[in-house]
Amino acid sequence: MSAVPDIYLGIGDLHFCAAPARIRTVLGSCISITLWHPVRRVGGMCHFMLPGRNRRPEQALDGRYGDEAMAIFDQEMARYGTRPADYRAKVFGGGNMFPDRPQTGPKLDVGQRNIEVTHRLLAERGIRIIAEHLGGDGHRKLIFDVSNGNAWMAFQDAGEPTRRRK
Template identity: 60%
Template structure:
């Protein structure tokens, strides 16, 4: 793919992008999770970058917020519907959910990364979307690249407390 024909999109925490064609989506993940969905026949898909599993009940008329897994999946639901496709025709790849502070005691007993991983699996299972690849958990951060035209994803994982990839 010639580099000048690729649309580059960078997702910050809470961002969502769904497209077709020559689109490449990038992001950086710690305890956050990204779900990349791809439709193999239509060569379209997207990616979200959520921070937390859910925010509770949004107020009436409030927009979906991609910072929360349940609402990021709602954004996918809308995009899939607009594309005239079905959720179960997509393939999912899930990344992230790392422990960014290994060795630190978590006094609240809450492991955000692990909760994000669990909710991602649950939301995809509810929609009967097959998970074909994942790189989850661990202690560190990830650089992720997803090419919509091919469905390929590349990942660089940097373990916390080391200089190795």
């Protein structure tokens, strides 16, 4: 019996594959989109940091940006001969990592901007969001199982003290 591959995503990473595989990451203001095709049992997860950038045509796609991560997903779905509307999405992240930090200028809420672009990008492709855990003050740990589309998430509120083991 072989072990299920366990893939860790850092910021800007994206992994798309056939089952079996488990993909994991840790999120603050970043967003992870999980996509799963329930019939083909293929899917993936991205971890993007910012909604987008002014990309020049000669520049390679960069998964650190939401619009470009979605373009990479588009390529992967096409590679598997599948249509975006046949996928189910779960989305996580967009947290405010520094809720107590005083604002000295206009508030730059990266997490909220990431949430908005996520909803827009998925809606444009007709991909239905079946679960989400977005916003709030804190960070998340996330595991996505490509075999069955399940996602497990743990949320650490920024206002709660971190427990230390002794």
